[in-house]
Amino acid sequence: MKQNPNYFIAIMAGGVGSRFWPASREHLPKQFLDILGVGKSLIRMTYERFLPLVPAERILVVTNKIYKDLVLEHIPELPESNVLTEPSRNNTGPCVAYTAFRLQAMNPDACFVIAPSDHVILKETDFLNKIETALDYASREEAIITLGIQPTRPDTGYGYIESSGETVEGTLEKVRSFREKPDLNTAKSYIEAGSYYWNAGIFVWSAKTILSSFKTNAPDIYNILSEDLFQYNTDNEQSYIDRVYPKTPSISVDYAILEKARNVFTLPADIGWSDLGTWNALHAFKDKDEYGSVVIGANTMMLNSKDCLIRSDAEKLVVIKDLQSYIVIDEKDVLLIYPKEQEQEIKQLRSNIQNQEFK
Template sequence: MLHAIIMAGGTGTRFWPASTATRPKQLLNLVGNESMIRQTVDRLGTLIPAEQTLIVTNRRLLLSIQEQLPELPAASLVGEPCKRDTAPCIGLAALLVSKNDPDATMAVMPADHVIRSTDRFQSALKQAARLVEDAPDRIVTFGIRPTYPAEIFGYIQRGSRIETHDGEAPTFVVKQFREKPDAATATQYVAEGDYYWNSGIFIWKAKTILDALAKRQPEMLEHLEKIGAAWGTDQQGAVLEKEFTAIKGISIDYAVMEHAKNVAVIEAPYDWDDLGGWKSLERLVGEDRDGNTIVGKHLGLNTKGTIVRGEGDHLIVTLGLKNCLIVHTENATLVANKDDEESIREVVKELEKRGWKEYL
């Protein structure tokens, strides 16, 4: 069976002050009328039912996620006691789905991406699942055709073409994965034409990922197996706390993907955006005739190229501003040069250093 594993443990630091520890990016309505995680689950439709959907998140977010996704059974929510990156998250999910479905196929995806065209997304998942069934040791990912030389995404270089069925998206052997490049390298990738952005969505057999962890991360897998053995018993919470905390965090890219041999990339037939920061709203929400992107109640005079996001009926007035970023929430307001967006992480670090946790 096809199972959805939704990774929802991120903090969304670049979306501060809207994104906080208790209400991170994936729980916010940033694009559209629903939260990012609500949109992610809805996108699966009837292709993957609730009982085959697993949300892995930080345990402090469990109640908030339950409130947003009331149709999911309690067993579909896993709360990590601490952050240990994506490999332990995915490895634990693989063990849990394997308990009831040893031949499980996993569709692993982040909770905070914008994907448009549910039908095309579901068709792509079906295609990926078929490719895995045809070759059970195969890993399938989705590549996004780049529209500009982005430095914030990893890249996938495609190799030879894989034969597909009529109507299916172009599919290729993965030649190599590349880390986030500098500007010159990103420009080269786009010019060469055989590179995709790495969407971070993977489809594989649970057994495939567990075998890879056994080979590459045996110590991690040992901790995860102890958690799996205790799952559903009265020792579940204590064992999860002890064993998960003992794991050394590592991403699935470093733990598995850079060593994987049989990997295919499907050229994504849907529109995709990872919503990496506030400037993403310009692409997804759009701009007015002065180049402003507005979410909320705003009055702008002589304001150009500015992003404004407010909440509720709070009025934000701007006068004589250019190329700015303004985000107002109930307890904090950010005013910045739009080009300094990456430095929001430094703001968060400074707040942590000062002990102003009420703003985080």
């Protein structure tokens, strides 16, 4: 792929992944785990996915300050100055704005992709072709672009993008609205309508365009982070961010910008995408045995059991009999055995645990 010096990648890696407890923990969250059992962490896979498009020096990782060393451990070739550390967890709105201010200081003509660190994409060549299309358009027009995933089922776990049907340059579609995670009947109606896409949370824009949108649609975030623009991309940036960033409101970029802006487009994409947001999503994504079970890392003997997800240490023999539709996650200090149909309770279950070392 031809590399454009104005193109950058920003990878968001500050979350905890609490729905993947007990594998994902406060001190070692999901993005730093080999969740798929392929020998690479999710953040490493995300980083490598973008390398055909941009070199390491134009890839940034935005994370919580407590994970900086983990980022550099998993991506040792990344320049240390390319790890942007947030002093507080204020959701994706301030995260995007901070990234845009930094990139604008690095290159006033910067266009960038901002993407989560913990998603899986099977059709990587198709994905990069879509990203190139989006970057090309964003570099020429004041456009806010989000990838729209072709839905394969009426899923209640994703937000949806409603397309207006109006196309631009044959590929981009003007967005009519963003919809919250629906109930099942509503999700079915979206699929039947044929004009809805899953919101993958992968965005493309120029630094100039997105900062202009923050100034208009989220002036509180813009004003706080633009207090002293000369601090960005200097040795003083971290102390400046440590001081001003916690003052920003905690809000997603979807609420802060996308639902208000007029210049939002979606680029439909069939790229073999999964956000791997839950254990059930992982079960759906992975290949299964003849009884519909997924086993990751474990040396397992399954007797009269089906539709399970088992994750354990390969050095341990796990014997399971007469178990149906359960999640079994065996960590060194926590063992979770939970019905698949009730896995939405896991996030709350984790928050109820009193002992911090188990979180």
